[in-house]
Amino acid sequence: MDWRDFLNKIDLKSFNLEELKKLMVEIGEKSFRGQQIFNWIHQKNVESFQDITVLSKELRDKLENKYKITNLKIFKRFDSKIDNTKKYLFLLEDGNIIESVMMEYKHGVSVCLSTQVGCKMGCTFCASTKDGLIRNLTTGEILDQVYKIQKDLNIKVSNIVLMGSGEPLDNYENVLKFLRIINHKHGQNIGYRHITLSTCGIVPNIYKLADEKLPITLSISLHATNDNERKKVMPITYKYSISEVIKACKYYIEKVNRRVTFEYTLIKGVNDTKENAKKLANLLKGMLCHVNLIPLNPIKEVDYRSSNKKSVKNFKRELENRGIKATIRREMGRDINAACGQLRRKYMESKKD
Ligand code: SF4
Incomplete structure (x- = not known):
């Protein structure tokens, strides 16, 4: 079969249960077939219709003519020798490359997923x-990062962070569908409380997500304490100010009753002073929140350096003295370029040579 024919087929991995049932009725089958297909794709993680042995050969062939089950290919895997972090480059069916990361913690296995190929948000770091x-990315492509990592390592993923390449709230519908399917009891059944969505602060979609009332953790990449500073590193601030983001977070907390996490990457000499810590504490005063301090994982494209251990600790102490809970995120996979987007970019550059 020509690969273009395959690309043009409709991906059933991106269909939710209701859509699959409806589709079955539309093609003259019983609606329960939709339930079976959903189970086999999302629980048993089959990679082709021919593997869904509970369906007749006739139906499998019929599906194969017009539909597909999207499959990512592991293009490369990088294994950290420091902490067992594994980073994947996945090849998509159209030749694009995305990356995902698997991290092992005491409380389980966490994966960091991409939601877009590239990103238009322009954060300078x-x-x-x-x-x-x-x-x-399609819903199926976001889901398949989880399925392929589980299969490759023979593990069960317990936590998901949408913090890889792309802005999840800029791909709102596909991401929302992903959340519902990954949580589905006939799929992987990963609890919403084990899922974190990280955003640079697309304010209208924070309100939309809050109204969905899914108890996931919302994580805001803040990284600065006033608009002028933040504009320098996160251009989205030209569109939505910090105070608008904070207001939307308060609405989220009210609706979902979950604390919001604020990500704050410490960049040496840029945002890591005692004064910055004080301002951050004032900004978040009284909110049900938590601050994640991230020592910068330097990337070669920009000339930022990581804060030293002492300033990171001082920053944390300053926040805590002012009643704001904070943790310092452990750097994972430093030896395998685990910072967002680095590997994909390295690969794309090598292709140009
Ligand atoms: S940090 Fe996130 S939102 Fe900002 S450019 Fe990178 S992927 Fe996009």
Whole structure:
């Protein structure tokens, strides 16, 4: 079969249960077939219709003519020798490359997923955005990062963070569908409380997500304490100010009753002073929240350096003295370029040579 025919087929991994049932009725089958297909794709993680042995051969062939089950290919895997972090480069069916990371913690296995190929948000510390947004990932492509990592390592993923390449709230519909399917009891059944969505602060979509009332953790990449500072590192601030983001977070907390996490990457000499810590504490005063301090994982595209251990500790102490809970995120996979977008970019550059 020509690969273009395959690309043109409709991906059933991106269909939710109701859509699959409806589709079955539309093609003259019983609706319970939709339930079976959902189970086999999302629980048993089959990679082709021919593997769904509970369906007749006739139906499997019929499906194969018009539909597909999207499959990512492991293009490369990088294993950290420091902490067992594994980083994947996945090849998509159209030749694009995305990356995902698997991290082992005491409380389970966590995966960090991409939601877009590239990103248009332009954060200056991030390698994912250097070539802009190429395209949104489909729901099936976001899900398959989990399925392929589980299969490759023979593990069960317990926690998900949407913090890889791309801005999840810029791919809102596909991401929302992903959340519902990954949580589904006939799928992987991963609890919403074990899922974190990280955003640079697309304010209208924070309100939309809050109204969905899914008890996931919302994580805001804040990284600065006033708009002028933040504009320098996160251009989204030209569109939505910090106070608008904070207001939307308060609405989220009210609706979902979950604490919001604020990510604050410490960049040496840019945002890591005692004064910055004080301002951050004032900004978040009284909110049900938590601050994640991230020592910068340097990328070669920009000339930022990581804060030293002492300033990171001082920053944390300053926040805690002012009643704001904070943790310092352990650096994972430093030896395998685990910072967002670095590996994909390295690969794309090597292709140009
Ligand atoms: S940090 Fe996130 S939102 Fe910002 S450019 Fe990178 S991927 Fe996009």
